[in-house]
Each structure stands twice: as structure tokens, then as C-alpha cells.
Amino acid sequence: MTNSNPKNRQERLDRVFNPQTVVVVGSKKIDEYNWLKNMSTFTGKLYSVQIDPNEIPGIEELGITNFKSLKEVPEPIDFVLCAVPRPVTPRIVQDCIDVGVGGVVLYTSGFAETATEDGIRLQEAITKMAREADLMLVGPNCMGIYNPKVGVRFGQDQVAGVSGHVSFISQSGSQGSGFGLECQAQGLNVCKVVSFGNGVVLDSPDYLEYFAQDPECQVITMYVEGTRDGRRFFKTLRDVAQRKPVLVWKGGQTPDSARATRSHTASLAVSSTIWDALIRQTGAIPVHGLEETVDMAKALLFTKPFTGARLGLLAVAGGHSVEIADAFSMQGLNVPALTEASYEKLASFFSVIGGSFRNPLEGGGNMASEEKVIDILRILEEDATIDAIVVEMGMFGRRNLNVLERRVKTLVEFKQITTKPLWSCWSGGVTRVDPEAQQKAALELQEGGVPVFGSITRAARAMGKFVRYSRWLQEQ
Amino acid sequence: MTNSNPKNRQERLDRVFNPQTVVVVGSKKIDEYNWLKNMSTFTGKLYSVQIDPNEIPGIEELGITNFKSLKEVPEPIDFVLCAVPRPVTPRIVQDCIDVGVGGVVLYTSGFAETATEDGIRLQEAITKMAREADLMLVGPNCMGIYNPKVGVRFGQDQVAGVSGHVSFISQSGSQGSGFGLECQAQGLNVCKVVSFGNGVVLDSPDYLEYFAQDPECQVITMYVEGTRDGRRFFKTLRDVAQRKPVLVWKGGQTPDSARATRSHTASLAVSSTIWDALIRQTGAIPVHGLEETVDMAKALLFTKPFTGARLGLLAVAGGHSVEIADAFSMQGLNVPALTEASYEKLASFFSVIGGSFRNPLEGGGNMASEEKVIDILRILEEDATIDAIVVEMGMFGRRNLNVLERRVKTLVEFKQITTKPLWSCWSGGVTRVDPEAQQKAALELQEGGVPVFGSITRAARAMGKFVRYSRWLQEQ
Numbered sequence: 001m002t003n004s005n006p007k008n009r010q011e012r013l014d015r016v017f018n019p020q021t022v023v024v025v026g027s028k029k030i031d032e033y034n035w036l037k038n039m040s041t042f043t044g045k046l047y048s049v050q051i052d053p054n055e056i057p058g059i060e061e062l063g064i065t066n067f068k069s070l071k072e073v074p075e076p077i078d079f080v081l082c083a084v085p086r087p088v089t090p091r092i093v094q095d096c097i098d099v100g101v102g103g104v105v106l107y108t109s110g111f112a113e114t115a116t117e118d119g120i121r122l123q124e125a126i127t128k129m130a131r132e133a134d135l136m137l138v139g140p141n142c143m144g145i146y147n148p149k150v151g152v153r154f155g156q157d158q159v160a161g162v163s164g165h166v167s168f169i170s171q172s173g174s175q176g177s178g179f180g181l182e183c184q185a186q187g188l189n190v191c192k193v194v195s196f197g198n199g200v201v202l203d204s205p206d207y208l209e210y211f212a213q214d215p216e217c218q219v220i221t222m223y224v225e226g227t228r229d230g231r232r233f234f235k236t237l238r239d240v241a242q243r244k245p246v247l248v249w250k251g252g253q254t255p256d257s258a259r260a261t262r263s264h265t266a267s268l269a270v271s272s273t274i275w276d277a278l279i280r281q282t283g284a285i286p287v288h289g290l291e292e293t294v295d296m297a298k299a300l301l302f303t304k305p306f307t308g309a310r311l312g313l314l315a316v317a318g319g320h321s322v323e324i325a326d327a328f329s330m331q332g333l334n335v336p337a338l339t340e341a342s343y344e345k346l347a348s349f350f351s352v353i354g355g356s357f358r359n360p361l362e363g364g365g366n367m368a369s370e371e372k373v374i375d376i377l378r379i380l381e382e383d384a385t386i387d388a389i390v391v392e393m394g395m396f397g398r399r400n401l402n403v404l405e406r407r408v409k410t411l412v413e414f415k416q417i418t419t420k421p422l423w424s425c426w427s428g429g430v431t432r433v434d435p436e437a438q439q440k441a442a443l444e445l446q447e448g449g450v451p452v453f454g455s456i457t458r459a460a461r462a463m464g465k466f467v468r469y470s471r472w473l474q475e476q
Numbered sequence: 477m478t479n480s481n482p483k484n485r486q487e488r489l490d491r492v493f494n495p496q497t498v499v500v501v502g503s504k505k506i507d508e509y510n511w512l513k514n515m516s517t518f519t520g521k522l523y524s525v526q527i528d529p530n531e532i533p534g535i536e537e538l539g540i541t542n543f544k545s546l547k548e549v550p551e552p553i554d555f556v557l558c559a560v561p562r563p564v565t566p567r568i569v570q571d572c573i574d575v576g577v578g579g580v581v582l583y584t585s586g587f588a589e590t591a592t593e594d595g596i597r598l599q600e601a602i603t604k605m606a607r608e609a610d611l612m613l614v615g616p617n618c619m620g621i622y623n624p625k626v627g628v629r630f631g632q633d634q635v636a637g638v639s640g641h642v643s644f645i646s647q648s649g650s651q652g653s654g655f656g657l658e659c660q661a662q663g664l665n666v667c668k669v670v671s672f673g674n675g676v677v678l679d680s681p682d683y684l685e686y687f688a689q690d691p692e693c694q695v696i697t698m699y700v701e702g703t704r705d706g707r708r709f710f711k712t713l714r715d716v717a718q719r720k721p722v723l724v725w726k727g728g729q730t731p732d733s734a735r736a737t738r739s740h741t742a743s744l745a746v747s748s749t750i751w752d753a754l755i756r757q758t759g760a761i762p763v764h765g766l767e768e769t770v771d772m773a774k775a776l777l778f779t780k781p782f783t784g785a786r787l788g789l790l791a792v793a794g795g796h797s798v799e800i801a802d803a804f805s806m807q808g809l810n811v812p813a814l815t816e817a818s819y820e821k822l823a824s825f826f827s828v829i830g831g832s833f834r835n836p837l838e839g840g841g842n843m844a845s846e847e848k849v850i851d852i853l854r855i856l857e858e859d860a861t862i863d864a865i866v867v868e869m870g871m872f873g874r875r876n877l878n879v880l881e882r883r884v885k886t887l888v889e890f891k892q893i894t895t896k897p898l899w900s901c902w903s904g905g906v907t908r909v910d911p912e913a914q915q916k917a918a919l920e921l922q923e924g925g926v927p928v929f930g931s932i933t934r935a936a937r938a939m940g941k942f943v944r945y946s947r948w949l950q951e952q
Contacts, residue, residue: 086829109829109830110828110829110830113794113832114828114829114832116828141830170795171795172793172794172795172796172798173793173794173795174792174793174794174795174796175795175796175799176795178795178903178905181905181906182905182906185905185906186906223795225798251795251798251799251802252798252801252802253802253806254801254802254805254806255805256801256804256805256810256811256812256836257798257801257802257805257811257836259801259811259813259834259835259836260794260797260798260801260832260834260836260838261798262834272806289799289803289904289933290799290904290905291904291905291931291933294905316650317648317649317650318589318648318649318650318736319646319647319648319649319650319651319652319654319699319727320648320650320651321736322648322701322727322728322733322736322737323651323727323765325728325730325732325733325735325736326727326728326729326730326733327765328732329730329731329732329733330729330730330748334732335732335733335735336732337735352586352590352592353562353585353586353590354585354586354617356589356590356736358735358736358738359735360732360733360735360736362736427654428765428766428767429654429657429658429661429766429767429770435906435911454906455767457765457767
């Protein structure tokens with residue numbers, strides 16, 4: 001989409017991402033009126049377009065006004081979600097053009113990604129229509145837009161009415177959906193997600209440009225399998241990465257996985273090494289997989305770049321203190337001995353029976369007292385040999401959720417006074433906390449500015465990468 | 477512990493691991509009678525020893541008979557759990573010797589691991605007493621024994637009344653506890669866990685020898701930080717690894733984490749590279765972290781060694797098909813094109829709208845029909861270019877647990893007829909299934925012989941390592 005001027009294009013995309021009127025075309029009983037239910041949290045006006053008389057009563061039962069055509073909707077339409085059968089798509093696209101909608105998401109799939117003659121021909125037809133009319137078309141073969149703030153969703157498990165600062169651009173619907181749900185489960189609110197599928201009109205660079213100027217977005221993350229215009233992709237990435245951190249997860253990095261990207265989004269594979277080098281040259285950060293994408297987003301959202309790598313590590317138990325020290329030191333970070341002054345202060349109150357304070361610190365029974373925890377943290381704050389602090393959130397069973405609540409409060413309070421980067425992490429493995437309690441704790445920690453990572457290992461990997469990135473930034 | 481003959485020692489250890497009478501010494505109200513509650517699932521006779529008159533009523537309220545001394549217990553004692561204050565331990569150890577108990581777990585900590593003069597002296601005294609009397613002493617500074625079959629536990633979250641085939645030897649209590657809970661959450665029953673702490677009498681080689689001859693144990697896993705007698709450790713490991721697979725996770729692999737192992741179990745660090753090489757020479761398998769330990773245990777429990785690395789991968793959605801192919805092919809495994817015959821069969825029923833069958837297979841809408849899923853699996857079974865099959869369990873929301881139940885049934889049925897290794901994996905990230913439903917599904921899959929891994933990436937890493945191990949075995 002390069003035929004309109006950039007500023008105008010950003011404004012027009014903003015209308016699509018923050019609509020006041022949404023119309024779902026083609027919602028059906030067999031899908032349990034899925035798309036209309038997805039939009040049930042939308043804060044603006046929601047309408048349906050459906051011509052099948054058998055479908056209309058079910059739609060009206062949901063309390064939604066149905067029209068027979070987009071042309072009948074009696075007000076300006078900002079956003080159309082099109083879920084009609086493949087052969088009908090050209091007619092809906094034409095209606096969108098005629099009515100002058102803000103933009104349309106084509107959920108419908110079965111185009112070039114199927115490598116069938118019919119699919120390719122139909123995709124070409126739709127693309128030509130949309131480009132000639134300068135229609136903001138998202139997709140086809142995609143889930144479209146998730147903006148929790150205005151309640152535009154593409155899944156009923158997605159939370160609405162919240163607002164975060166990380167956005168995700170995804171060529172894949174399932175990864176787009178996965179990113180939102182993973183952030184949610186980890187207590188991290190997202191800004192916006194766009195799943196753009198085959199990207200025939202609006203491609204990843206368009207979304208990069210949009211999020212670059214979106215004041216609500218601080219960190220841009222993306223999942224790409226390929227791009228129609230490599231030159232434009234890398235040029236845009238370079239421009240945008242100067243303004244905001246961009247994390248790029250590339251799907252299809254081996255000849256074998258290329259068989260999947262070809263049939264998924266008709267993209268070719270690029271080897272992992274070449275790709276990572278190209279991405280790094282632009283100033284963006286290559287990441288691999290959903291977990292690393294979310295972890296690095298957290299690192300960037302909650303921490304200013306830091307290059308000092310001497311860590312104070314506080315674990316809850318002995319084996320975990322060994323594990324946390326192994327994990328961080330194997331990432332090239334240091335876990336130094338503390339100063340004698342710190343050891344003297346610690347020795348005055350810290351019980352070493354079932355505990356240890358050499359660094360890593362093994363809290364043991366000392367962690368039963370939040371006063372002791374805060375005293376330990378203050379000593380790490382004052383110790384000049386320590387650049388950053390990591391606290392293991394530990395193994396809170398279902399029976400001691402009150403300890404978890406107190407610990408969250410302690411860390412959020414300490415965050416107000418510390419001048420050092422402060423991270424936390426769960427112990428790892430399958431959660432042993434009630435998942436809802438864990439999500440709530442994560443949300444509170446992160447609202448208090450303390451990122452919490454899914455495991456010791458994940459925190460260590462994220463910090464290793466973050467410190468290397470910070471050092472690279474410093475050299476620029 | 478080398479002063480009794482090995483066969484006799486195994487029999488005596490078996491009495492401790494499978495006791496008929498357990499006595500908890502020193503259970504207290506301030507700990508909420510934790511140790512007595514841990515043992516509430518014990519299938520044999522449970523008694524308490526406590527001299528403090530303030531504590532006794534609370535113990536009796538639990539319905540447990542209390543005695544003032546081990547000497548008063550009117551029958552042979554197989555297992556003593558000792559949770560008394562540090563200075564009292566020598567007296568209890570002496571009582572154990574005098575009474576002739578099967579063995580004693582010293583939960584009490586505060587010995588050599590604190591590097592205090594008192595602690596070291598007390599540890600030496602206890603060690604001398606136990607060795608001279610040939611007392612089977614586990615610990616001190618440990619959680620002791622978990623045997624779900626007989627309900628001997630060291631935590632109230634631990635399941636009882638089940639029995640599995642993987643045992644864990646842990647120098648760390650928290651890792652020992654973590655292993656059991658992680659297996660449980662992943663639907664994997666454990667055989668036995670021993671946390672042996674400072675290991676002053678019974679050391680890791682003793683437990684290795686015991687599990688080597690334990691007919692219920694098929695795979696031995698262990699977490700070690702150090703060993704008193706390196707020569708014996710490696711000799712035993714070599715002997716045992718010839719008989720059963722042994723996974724070794726070493727804590728304290730860097731100078732920084734050595735600060736933790738010194739204070740935790742008074743062990744020195746060995747560099748990761750040297751250690752891994754030494755372990756490999758014995759025929760055991762080095763692993764890193766809890767997740768890899770559990771994953772490799774699953775691989776070994778459910779799969780005979782296989783060296784063919786051409787995989788048929790079935791994912792639920794497009795982005796996931798790319799991700800699964802990336803993950804496995806980046807581990808050096810192959811995801812080949814299928815035969816023309818397979819493609820013809822697939823083309824006859826497989827919808828490619830929102831799906832693809834090139835391999836990786838993207839099930840898409842086809843996965844709504846278990847008949848189609850089983851047909852797909854049968855085609856992979858018959859395809860001679862495929863050595864092993866991996867199925868993504870997918871993103872079952874809380875609203876479609878019935879689909880999950882059907883899928884489990886399909887895979888377990890297919891397992892009965894397939895001649896090829898069959899693995900499955902969750903999509904990864906924080907669980908989107910109800911945790912209890914996920915645990916139940918995992919248990920059923922694994923009872924049906926199909927291991928299920930925590931994420932695509934974890935399955936891929938485990939299979940990469942498993943195939944390399946299988947090739948190494950073949951070369952022997």
C-alpha cells in the first residue's frame with residue numbers, strides 16, 4: 001500500500017484500529033455467530049450484514065441490528081469484518097469501496113495460500129479492486145485486529161477494556177491470537193494486535209509505520225514469514241527501529257519449514273543466520289518463538305537499557321539459588337560476592353539455617369518475613385558491586401496465596417525506591433500457583449513496574465539478550 | 477556408605493523406601509504439624525514422637541498416637557522422619573541406633589552447609605555415630621523420601637496412591653519437591669523421589685545402586701551439586717547406566733553458582749563442559765534444568781531408541797505448522813515431503829482452505845473431525861518416508877474441552893496400531909486449557925503410551941537429544 005501519502009495513510013489506519021462503527025458481514029449460526037460474539041465487547045456501534053433469512057433471527061436474538069447490505073447501514077462505517085464464503089468476497093469488497101468504509105478485514109481464506117488456480121485468481125481480483133480504489137484491506141486469510149481498549153477482538157478469550165503498550169504484527173492468525181492470550185496470562189496488557197495473513201494490500205511495513213507513530217505503542221513485536229517487497233520491508237524496519245524497539249520473529253527458517261510458509265502465506269524461507277544478520281543491521285532485535293517475543297517485550301517495556309551485568313540474585317530455596325546463579329552466569333552475566341559492609345548488615349538479621357546470603361541469596365525461612373525481604377533488597381540497592389536485582393517469586397502453593405500477595409506488595413514498594421533494574425521470575429515448570437492468582441500477581445507486579453518472567457531460565461535468557469542489546473545500543 | 481555388603485544394603489534401603497511403620501519425631505504446631513500431615517496418606521502405621529506436653533494434644537487431635545521416645549514405640553520401626561531442633565539430633569540418632577530402625581531421614585538443617593563451627597562439629601558427630609552403627613541415614617538438611625505408592629510424602633501437594641516408573645535422586649529439597657510436582661502437573665506418575673541433602677552417610681551412589689535394582693524404576697534422574705567421593709560416583713554411574721538410562725542434572729556449573737553450592741550442600745563447582753564430557757563417558761545423559769529432566773524422562777519412558785529422523789508433523793493451525801517445522805528442523809531433524817501416494821490419499825478428503833497437507837500438516841478445519849485426524853495419522857503410518865509422528869495438541873480453550881477429550885482418545889487408539897514413535901505436545905506458552913483438564917488429558921495420553929510435552933519447542937529439543945542419544949547407543 002504505497003499509493004497514498006504516508007500521513008494520510010496513518011490517519012486512515014488509525015480509523016480502522018480505533019473504529020466507532022463496526023459491521024460484521026456473514027456471521028452464521030454454524031460458527032455460533034462467532035464474529036459477532038467476538039465484537040460483543042466493542043464500545044461503539046455494532047451492526048450485522050447477512051442476507052440469508054435463516055441466519056437473521058439468530059443475529060437479532062443477540063440484540064444486533066442486521067442489514068441486507070453494507071449500503072443499507074445508515075451511518076459511516078469505520079471497520080468491516082468480512083467472514084463470507086470465498087466466492088462472495090469480491091462483491092463485499094466492491095460494496096466496501098462503494099460505501100467508502102474506513103477499512104475491511106477479510107477473514108475469509110482459500111486464496112493464494114492454497115496454491116489453487118481458483119484461489120490465486122480470486123486473490124488477484126480482490127487485490128486489484130482494493131488497490132485501484134485505495135481501500136484499506138487487511139488480509140485475506142487473517143484474524144484482523146485486536147484492540148482491547150475499544151473492545152475490537154478476534155477471539156472471545158481476549159480481554160477487553162484494558163490498554164497496554166506493546167503491539168504485535170502477525171502474518172499468522174494463530175500466532176496473533178497466541179500472542180494476545182500469552183500476554184494476558186502473563187499479566188501484560190497489549191496495545192494492539194494485527195493479524196494480516198496474505199497481506200495483499202496492507203503489508204507488514206504499513207503496520208510498522210502505523211505503530212511507529214502510534215503514541216500508545218512503546219514496543220513493536222512481529223511475526224513474519226515473508227514479505228512481498230523485501231527492500232521496502234528492510235528500509236521501513238530500519239526507519240522504525242530508530243524510533244521504537246522492534247522485535248522480529250521469523251517463521252520458516254529452514255528448507256523444511258519453508259514447505260509450511262509456502263502453503264500458509266505463500267512465503268519463501270530465508271536461513272536463520274542470514275535473516276538474523278539482516279535484522280540486526282536494521283537495529284531491530286531478532287527473536288525466536290512466542291516465549292522469547294513476550295519476554296523481550298517485557299524487558300524493553302519495563303527497563304531502560306543497562307550494560308552493567310553484576311547481579312544480586314534472591315532465590316527462595318537452596319536448589320533454586322544454585323539454579324538461578326547457573327542460569328544467569330551461563331548467560332555471561334555476573335553474580336559477584338557482595339561487599340563486606342553488606343555481609344555485616346546481612347549477618348545481623350539473616351538466619352543461615354536453611355538460608356544463605358553470599359549471593360546468590362537463598363532466602364529460606366527469612367522469606368517468611370516481608371520486613372527481612374525489604375531489608376535484604378535495601379542492602380542490594382546500597383551495594384555498589386550490584387548493578388541489577390532479580391527476585392525469584394518462588395513456589396507459592398495454593399495454600400499460601402497471602403504470602404504471594406505480600407511479596408508482590410513488597411516488590412512494588414521497593415521498585416519505588418530502587419535506582420537499579422528490578423526483575424522477578426516464577427520458579428518455572430507448570431504453574432503451582434492458582435493460574436488466576438498468578439495472573440493477578442503478574443498484573444500487579446507489572447503495573448508496579450516490575451516485570452515477572454515465566455521461569456528462572458526465561459528471565460536469564462531475556463536479561464542476557466537485553467544486556468547484549470544495551471551494549472550494542474551504547475556502541476551506536 | 478560402603479561398609480555393608482551391597483545386596484544387604486539394597487534390601488535395607490528397600491525397607492526404608494517401602495516402610496510399613498513410620499514415626500515422625502518433632503512435629504510441631506508452629507509448622508502446622510506439617511510432617512504428620514505430609515504422612516497422612518501413608519498406607520502403613522504412623523506414629524509420632526514428641527516430648528513437649530504443649531504439642532501433644534494437637535498431635536492426638538490428628539488421631540495419631542504419640543510416644544515420648546522412639547524406644548516406647550511397641551513395634552519395629554522402618555522409617556523415622558526427624559524434624560527436631562539441631563542440637564537434639566544426636567540424641568535422636570542414638571535412639572534410632574539403639575532401637576534398630578530401618579532408617580532415618582534427618583530433615584533438620586544447620587550443619588556443614590552453614591559453614592559454621594557448630595554446624596560442622598554436629599554434622600561430624602552424627603556422621604560418626606551413624607557410620608559406626610551402620611545406620612541408614614538420609615540427610616541431614618533434606619526432605620527425604622517420596623514414594624507415592626505407599627503414601628510416604630514430604631509435601632501435602634504431592635499425590636499419593638499412584639505409581640510410576642521414573643525416580644529422582646536430589647541433593648536439593650526444593651528441586652526434589654519441584655520434580656515431583658512438575659511430573660504430577662504434567663500427568664506423569666513418579667516411582668520414587670529422594671532428597672538427600674548433605675548426604676553424609678548415604679550418598680548419591682547409594683541411591684543410584686538402589687534404583688538400579690528397583691524393578692519399579694525404569695528411568696533414573698538426578699540433581700547433584702557435588703559428591704563426597706568422585707571416583708565412586710563415576711564408577712557407580714558407569715555401572716548403573718549400563719542397566720538403565722540415567723539423566724544427570726548438575727547444579728553449580730560456574731564459579732558464580734559455586735558460591736551457592738558451597739553454602740547449599742558444601743559442594744564445589746565443576747565447569748559445565750568438563751562435567752558433561754565426564755557424564756557422557758559413563759553412558760549417562762547430561763541434562764540442564766527441571767524442564768529438560770522431565771522431558772527427557774518422558775522421552776525415555778515412552779519411546780524405544782530410534783535413529784531415523786524423518787518426521788510427520790501435524791499442527792492445528794498455519795502459524796503453528798511453521799513453528800513446529802522450524803523447531804524440529806532446527807534440531808537437525810527432517811520434515812520431508814510425503815510420497816505421491818500419500819498426497820493422493822490426502823487430497824481425496826483434506827480441505828486445504830485454512831489447512832495444508834504438504835508436511836508439516838496444518839490440520840485447520842479438518843481437525844474438527846476425529847475421523848479425518850485418524851485418517852491423516854494412518855497415512856503417515858503407511859508412508860515409508862516417515863520415521864516418527866508428532867501431533868500438536870493445540871489450543872483447546874476452556875470452551876472446547878470435549879474436543880480435547882476426543883483428541884486424546886484418537887491418539888491413544890492410534891498408538892495401539894502404529895509401529896512408529898508417536899509424540900504429542902501442547903502449543904506452548906501459559907496453558908490455555910483448564911489446568912486440571914490439561915493434567916487429566918496428559919495422564920490419559922501417557923497412560924496410553926503417548927508422551928505429551930509442554931510446548932512445541934520442548935518436544936523438539938527432547939527429540940533432538942533423544943535421537944542423538946539413540947545414535948550414540950547404536951555406535952556402542
